Amino acid sequence: MALRTVGITKSFRGLEVLRGVDLTVAAGTLHSVIGPNGAGKTTLFNVLSGAIRPTSGRVEVRGRDVTGLAPHQLTRLGLSRSFQVTSVFPGLTVEENLAVAAMAGQPHDSGILRRPRWTGAVAARVEELLDQLGLTGMRRLEAGVLSHGDQRRLDLGLTLASEPSIILLDEPTAGMTRTEAHQTMGTLERVLGGRTIVLVEHDMDLVMRISARVSVLHRGILIADGPPEEVRENPEVREAYLVGVGRE
Numbered sequence: 318m319a320l321r322t323v324g325i326t327k328s329f330r331g332l333e334v335l336r337g338v339d340l341t342v343a344a345g346t347l348h349s350v351i352g353p354n355g356a357g358k359t360t361l362f363n364v365l366s367g368a369i370r371p372t373s374g375r376v377e378v379r380g381r382d383v384t385g386l387a388p389h390q391l392t393r394l395g396l397s398r399s400f401q402v403t404s405v406f407p408g409l410t411v412e413e414n415l416a417v418a419a420m421a422g423q424p425h426d427s428g429i430l431r432r433p434r435w436t437g438a439v440a441a442r443v444e445e446l447l448d449q450l451g452l453t454g455m456r457r458l459e460a461g462v463l464s465h466g467d468q469r470r471l472d473l474g475l476t477l478a479s480e481p482s483i484i485l486l487d488e489p490t491a492g493m494t495r496t497e498a499h500q501t502m503g504t505l506e507r508v509l510g511g512r513t514i515v516l517v518e519h520d521m522d523l524v525m526r527i528s529a530r531v532s533v534l535h536r537g538i539l540i541a542d543g544p545p546e547e548v549r550e551n552p553e554v555r556e557a558y559l560v561g562v563g564r565e
């Protein structure tokens with residue numbers, strides 16, 4: 318078991334956003350979490366990645382209780398996440414962005430005040446990421462001038478730089494064209510073979526095609542969990558989506 322939550326609840330000023338979420342993610346699988354806007358998907362990721370503490374419940378990474386650990390501690394345990402909103406450094410070049418992220422994943426961080434080391438393993442990792450993400454030709458461009466789709470790909474690179482074994486991706490293709498989105502997911506499938514991925518994604522065709530398992534959140538409650546074909550046919554899931562669409 319790569320990742321597990323037991324009875325996760327999160328309230329913001331009395332408003333229950335997550336209500337007793339039990340999620341189990343098997344090692345080496347791509348597991349998607351879907352649900353209408355406001356269902357609690359990002360909040361769940363915030364809990365899983367240590368960005369916020371759950372009101373109650375427990376998070377386990379490979380069987381170890383990690384509830385309340387800080388994000389950097391979880392990174393050291395091999396867990397990395399991407400954000401719904403792109404978090405690249407716009408004033409740094411593509412390769413500098415990747416180098417900074419790769420250095421952050423190093424066990425002996427050189428510290429913020431010392432000149433960072435960008436040699437050896439870090440340089441090799443940067444080359445590998447540039448190649449895998451198809452960003453080699455843009456390596457010396459400032460990230461801020463890239464197209465939205467390319468920034469999202471770079472953002473993925475930042476998440477992958479520390480060579481995490483568990484990766485949480487919050488709408489990695491948000492704002493991309495359909496073609497870009499499918500290309501990016503193709504890249505992901507290639508690059509991420511064997512790792513554990515938890516994916517939040519709105520493109521249902523994509524989710525159903527690439528996920529080993531799908532969990533559905535609705536108003537903070539996990540209403541379905543299973544293989545894609547089973548979840549797709551679930552009447553409660555269909556209902557949740559119809560209601561979700563009706564509210565927008």
Ligand SMILES: Nc1ncnc2c1ncn2[C@@H]1O[C@H](COP(=O)(O)OP(=O)(O)OP(=O)(O)O)[C@@H](O)[C@H]1O
Pocket residue numbers: 329334352353354355356357358359360361401
């Ligand atoms: N820090 C916060 N303070 C108060 N309410 C919050 C906070 N973060 C999230 N919420 C509320 O929690 C609910 C779930 O939000 P969340 O962002 O987790 O949903 P989501 O499933 O990721 O939605 P989307 O698909 O739009 O990204 C929403 O009603 C949101 O307004």
Ligand SMILES: [Mg+2]
Pocket residue numbers: 358359360401
């Ligand atoms: Mg969200």
